[in-house]
Amino acid sequence: MKNKLIELKDLTKNFDDQQVLRGINLDIYENEFLTLLGPSGCGKTTTLRIIAGFEEPSSGEVLFNGIEISKLPPYKREINTVFQKYALFPHLNVEDNIAFGLNLKKVDKSVIAQKVGRMLKMVGLEGFEKRDVTLLSGGQQQRVAIARALVNEPKVLLLDEPLGALDAKIRKNMQSELKKIQREVGITFIYVTHDQEEALSMSDTVVVMNNGEIQQIGSPTDIYNEPENRFVAGFIGESNIIEGHMLQDFLVEWDGFRFECVDKGFPENEEIEVVLRPEDLDIVSPDKAQITGKVISVTFKGVHYEILVETEYRTYMVHTTDYAEVGRKVGLSLGPEDIHVMWKMGAY
Amino acid sequence: MRKPKNGGVWMILPLYLFTIAFVAGPLIYVVALSFATANEGYGVTWSLTTANYTRILEPVYMKTFVQSFQLALTSTVLNCLIGYPFGYYMARLPDKQKKRAMIAIMLPFWVNSLIRLYGWIIILQKKGMLNHVLQSLHLIDKPLKILYSYPAVVIGMIYVLLPFMVLSVYSSAEKLDWSLIEAARDLGASGTKAFWTVTFRLTMPGLLSGIILTFIPSMGLFFIADILGGNKIVLVGSLIQEQMTRGSNWPFAAALAVILLVMTTLMIALYRKLTNAKKLEGMGWE
Amino acid sequence: MGMSRVKKNPRFAGFYLGLMFFIMYLPIAVVVVFSFNESKLPVAFTGFSTIWYEKLFQNDAMLEALVNSLILGCLSTFISAVIGTMGAVGLSKIRWRSKGAMEYLSILPLMIPEIILGMVLMAFFYMLGLPFGMLTLLIGHTIFCVPYILMEVKARLSGMDPALEEAARDLGATSFRAFLDITLPLCMPAVLSGSLLAFAMSMDDVVITIFINGPRVSTLPVKVYTQIKTGVTPEINALCTIMLGVTLLVLGASALVKRINKTGENADEKQAH
Numbered sequence: 001m002k003n004k005l006i007e008l009k010d011l012t013k014n015f016d017d018q019q020v021l022r023g024i025n026l027d028i029y030e031n032e033f034l035t036l037l038g039p040s041g042c043g044k045t046t047t048l049r050i051i052a053g054f055e056e057p058s059s060g061e062v063l064f065n066g067i068e069i070s071k072l073p074p075y076k077r078e079i080n081t082v083f084q085k086y087a088l089f090p091h092l093n094v095e096d097n098i099a100f101g102l103n104l105k106k107v108d109k110s111v112i113a114q115k116v117g118r119m120l121k122m123v124g125l126e127g128f129e130k131r132d133v134t135l136l137s138g139g140q141q142q143r144v145a146i147a148r149a150l151v152n153e154p155k156v157l158l159l160d161e162p163l164g165a166l167d168a169k170i171r172k173n174m175q176s177e178l179k180k181i182q183r184e185v186g187i188t189f190i191y192v193t194h195d196q197e198e199a200l201s202m203s204d205t206v207v208v209m210n211n212g213e214i215q216q217i218g219s220p221t222d223i224y225n226e227p228e229n230r231f232v233a234g235f236i237g238e239s240n241i242i243e244g245h246m247l248q249d250f251l252v253e254w255d256g257f258r259f260e261c262v263d264k265g266f267p268e269n270e271e272i273e274v275v276l277r278p279e280d281l282d283i284v285s286p287d288k289a290q291i292t293g294k295v296i297s298v299t300f301k302g303v304h305y306e307i308l309v310e311t312e313y314r315t316y317m318v319h320t321t322d323y324a325e326v327g328r329k330v331g332l333s334l335g336p337e338d339i340h341v342m343w344k345m346g347a348y
Numbered sequence: 349m350r351k352p353k354n355g356g357v358w359m360i361l362p363l364y365l366f367t368i369a370f371v372a373g374p375l376i377y378v379v380a381l382s383f384a385t386a387n388e389g390y391g392v393t394w395s396l397t398t399a400n401y402t403r404i405l406e407p408v409y410m411k412t413f414v415q416s417f418q419l420a421l422t423s424t425v426l427n428c429l430i431g432y433p434f435g436y437y438m439a440r441l442p443d444k445q446k447k448r449a450m451i452a453i454m455l456p457f458w459v460n461s462l463i464r465l466y467g468w469i470i471i472l473q474k475k476g477m478l479n480h481v482l483q484s485l486h487l488i489d490k491p492l493k494i495l496y497s498y499p500a501v502v503i504g505m506i507y508v509l510l511p512f513m514v515l516s517v518y519s520s521a522e523k524l525d526w527s528l529i530e531a532a533r534d535l536g537a538s539g540t541k542a543f544w545t546v547t548f549r550l551t552m553p554g555l556l557s558g559i560i561l562t563f564i565p566s567m568g569l570f571f572i573a574d575i576l577g578g579n580k581i582v583l584v585g586s587l588i589q590e591q592m593t594r595g596s597n598w599p600f601a602a603a604l605a606v607i608l609l610v611m612t613t614l615m616i617a618l619y620r621k622l623t624n625a626k627k628l629e630g631m632g633w634e
Numbered sequence: 635m636g637m638s639r640v641k642k643n644p645r646f647a648g649f650y651l652g653l654m655f656f657i658m659y660l661p662i663a664v665v666v667v668f669s670f671n672e673s674k675l676p677v678a679f680t681g682f683s684t685i686w687y688e689k690l691f692q693n694d695a696m697l698e699a700l701v702n703s704l705i706l707g708c709l710s711t712f713i714s715a716v717i718g719t720m721g722a723v724g725l726s727k728i729r730w731r732s733k734g735a736m737e738y739l740s741i742l743p744l745m746i747p748e749i750i751l752g753m754v755l756m757a758f759f760y761m762l763g764l765p766f767g768m769l770t771l772l773i774g775h776t777i778f779c780v781p782y783i784l785m786e787v788k789a790r791l792s793g794m795d796p797a798l799e800e801a802a803r804d805l806g807a808t809s810f811r812a813f814l815d816i817t818l819p820l821c822m823p824a825v826l827s828g829s830l831l832a833f834a835m836s837m838d839d840v841v842i843t844i845f846i847n848g849p850r851v852s853t854l855p856v857k858v859y860t861q862i863k864t865g866v867t868p869e870i871n872a873l874c875t876i877m878l879g880v881t882l883l884v885l886g887a888s889a890l891v892k893r894i895n896k897t898g899e900n901a902d903e904k905q906a907h
C-alpha cells in the first residue's frame with residue numbers, strides 16, 4: 001500500500017447557520033488521482049478549499065504527512081491550486097504568471113527562467129513566455145494555470161472544476177492531457193467535478209459526495225458497478241432503481257419475479273433496492289424472458305437507442321444497439337451479474 | 349461565503365477611524381449642540397434645552413423656512429417641467445447622439461458652479477447681455493431688473509440643479525422597454541394614453557429621485573441666493589451661515605441643520621420605500 | 635406600426651434639446667468670450683485682448699489662493715486615496731456586522747447638503763480647538779474626497795475575481811504580498827480615476843471651505859466667490875476661463891483612465907469565458 005499523504009478526520013464546516021460539511025473522513029494517498037464528485041452544494045469545493053487553506057474547518061483535523069495543518073495559511077502549505085476560472089493575473093504575462101510563486105521565494109532568475117521553460121514545454125506552450133494571458137484561448141489559459149501551480153513543485157495539486165469553462169471538444173483533450181501530466185509529475189491530484197463521466201474516466205479513486213457527506217469511496221469501476229446506495233446509483237450514470245426484497249443470499253425478488261444474483265450478506269427478506277444499468281438490459285422476444293412489456297418510446301442517442309419498455313409494474317430504460325419499434329411486445333433479459341443490490345437509503 | 353481574514357482588519361482601520369472621528373463624530377456633536385444653550389456673545393452652555401427648536405417656530409424664522417420651501421418647491425416644479433422632457437427625449441435619441449448628449453450634460457456638472465452662475469450675472473445684470481439684446485430688438489424700453497431678484501435666484505437654482513433631474517429621468521427612461529409602449533398601443537391605447545399609463549408610470553422612479561436630488565439642495569444652496577439674489581432672499585442655508593458667522597448662535601444653527609438633515613433622511617427613506625431602490629437613480633458618477 | 639415609429643422623437647424634441655443645451659452652455663461661453671474682450675463692460679465684444687489675463691497674473695492674492703488650492707487638492711486627494719483604497723479592499727474582506735453601517739456612513743458626506751457638512755465641521759473643529767486654516771481644510775476636503783475613491787475602487791473590486799488573490803496566496807504570498815502584487819495593481823486605474831474626481835471636487839469646493847478656512851487662508855473658489863459678490867470684472871472672467879481649462883484637462887485625463895479601466899475589465903471578462 002502507498003503512503004497516506006492527507007487525512008481528513010471528522011471534518012465539519014458551518015457557514016452561518018448552514019452546515020455544509022457533516023463529518024468528512026477521507027485518506028488521500030501519494031501519487032493518487034482522486035476526484036471529489038457530487039452535485040453543486042454537496043460540499044466538494046468546501047472540502048477542497050479546506051485542504052488548500054482558504055477555509056478553516058469548524059471542527060475536525062486535516063493531517064498532512066501526519067501533521068495537523070488546518071490552521072496553517074495557504075502560503076505555508078506544499079499544496080497548489082488550479083482555480084475554476086484559472087485566476088490568471090491579468091496584469092502579468094505568461095512567464096510572470098508562472099514565475100509568481102518562484103519570485104516570492106526569491107529563487108535565482110536563471111533558475112526561474114529554466115523552470116518556467118520546462119513547465120511551458122510540459123503543457124505544450126513553448127514560446128508563449130511573453131504573451132498577454134488575457135488574449136489566450138480558454139484551453140491555453142488552463143495550461144498556464146496548471147504550469148503556474150506545478151512549477152512550485154507541490155506535493156498535491158488541487159483542481160477545482162478546471163475544465164468547466166471549456167467547450168466539449170477541448171475538454172476531452174484536456175482530460176487525457178491532465179492524466180498524462182499527473183503521471184509525468186507523479187504527485188497527488190485532487191480533482192473536483194460534478195461531471196460523472198469526467199470523474200470516471202480520469203480518476204484512480206472517486207469520492208461521491210452529497211449533502212456534506214461522503215456517499216461512497218471507490219475505484220471508478222466499483223462506483224459504477226456496485227453503487228452503495230440510491231444516490232450514487234442515480235448520480236453515476238442512468239439506471240433503473242427498483243425496490244425489492246432479498247429473499248436469501250443470491251436470490252432477489254421484485255414485482256413478483258425472482259432472480260438469481262451475485263449479492264449476499266443481507267438479512268432475509270430485507271427490503272433493498274436493485275440497480276439495473278440500462279446497457280445491461282437486453283431486448284429479446286417476449287417468450288424468452290420473465291419480464292415482458294411494450295415499447296413506448298425509442299430515441300436514437302448517437303451510438304445506441306434509448307428504449308423505454310412499459311411493463312405491468314413499471315417502466316424500464318434500455319440502452320441497446322438493436323432497434324425495436326414503438327408498440328412492439330418485447331421481453332427484457334438480464335443475468336445475475338447485471339443485478340446490483342444496494343441497501344435502502346436511510347436504512348443505516 | 350468566505351471567512352473574514354485578518355488582512356482585512358488593518359486595511360479597514362484607517363477608514364473606520366477616520367469615518368467615526370470626522371463623519372459620525374461631528375454629526376453627533378451637532379445634534380448635541382442643537383440642545384445646548386447659546387451664551388451672550390460667544391460659546392455655549394451645556395444646559396439641555398429644546399429652545400433652539402421651538403425658536404424655529406418664531407414667525408421670523410418660520411418665514412425663512414416657508415420662503416425656502418416655496419423657492420425649493422418652485423424650482424423643483426420647474427425643474428420637473430423642464431427636466432422631464434429633456435431627459436425623456438434624450439433617452440429616445442439614436443445611440444450615437446445619446447452618447448454625445450450624455451457628455452454634453454455631464455460636462456457642466458464638473459464646471460465650478462460659481463463660474464456658471466457668474467455667467468448668469470453677466471447675462472442678467474442691468475447693463476448685461478439680455479437687456480442689451482432685448483433693447484436692440486426694441487422689445488423693451490427700460491432695462492429689466494432681473495438680477496438680485498427672486499426670478500434670478502429661481503433661474504440660478506434651476507440652472508445648477510437641472511442636470512440632476514435630467515440624468516435621473518434619463519437613466520430610468522433609458523431602461524424602459526419600448527416594446528411595452530407598443531404593446532399598449534397594440535391593445536388600443538392612444539399615444540397620450542400610452543404615455544400616461546405606461547411610460548410615465550415606469551419613469552416615475554427617475555422623476556422621484558430627480559425631485560429629491562433637486563429639492564433638498566435647493567433648501568441649502570445659500571450661495572445662489574447670495575450671488576443672484578443680493579441680500580433679499582434669505583434661505584435656511586443663508587440663515588445657518590449667518591447664525592454661524594455674524595449671529596454666532598451656534599446651537600440655533602445646529603438645530604436648523606438637524607431639521608434639514610432629518611428632512612433629507614426622510615425624503616431619501618421615502619424614496620426608497622416608494623421605489624424599493626437601494627440608491628438614487630442617476631447619481632452621476634456611478 | 636413598427637419600433638421606429640414608437641421610438642421616434644417628435645419633431646420639436648430636437649429643437650427643445652438644442653435650445654436647452656444652448657441655454658446650458660450660454661453662461662459658460664459668455665464667461666470665456668468676455669475674458670478676451672477689450673472693453674471692461676461685458677455687453678458687446680469690442681475687440682480681442684489678453685489684458686485681463688495679464689492683470690490677473692499680477693494679482694498676488696489670487697496666485698496665493700491658487701497655490702493653496704493646489705496644495706490642498708493634492709494633499710487631500712493623496713490622503714483620501716490611501717484611506718479610500720485600503721478601506722474598499724478591507725470592506726470587501728470583512729464580514730462584520732458594522733460593515734453596512736460603515737459603508738453608509740463613509741459615503742454620507744456626498745449625500746448630505748454641503749452647507750450642513752460645512753457648519754457641522756466648523757462647530758466640531760472649534761470644539762476640538764483646531765485652529766482654522768490649512769489643517770482643518772485638509773481634514774474637511776478629505777472627508778468629501780474619500781467617498782469618490784471608495785466608490786470607484788469598490789466598483790472595480792466587485793468586478794474582480796476573488797480567486798485572483800487566493801491564487802496569489804496559494805502560490806506563496808502572504809495576504810499583504812497578495813494585496814501589493816495583485817489587488818493593488820489591478821485596482822490602480824480605479825484609484826487614479828477616483829483620485830482625479832476627488833481632486834476636481836476639492837478644487838471646486840466653496841461651501842464647505844468658507845466654513846472652515848479661517849480668516850487668513852483662502853482658496854481659489856472662495857476668492858472667486860467673494861469677488862463675484864462685489865461685482866463683475868473681466869479679471870474674474872479670465873480666472874474662470876483658466877479654471878475651466880484646468881477642469882477640462884482633469885476630466886480628459888479621467889476619461890482616459892476610465893478607458894484604460896474599461897479595457898482591463900474587458901480582459902477580465904474575456905478570461906472568464
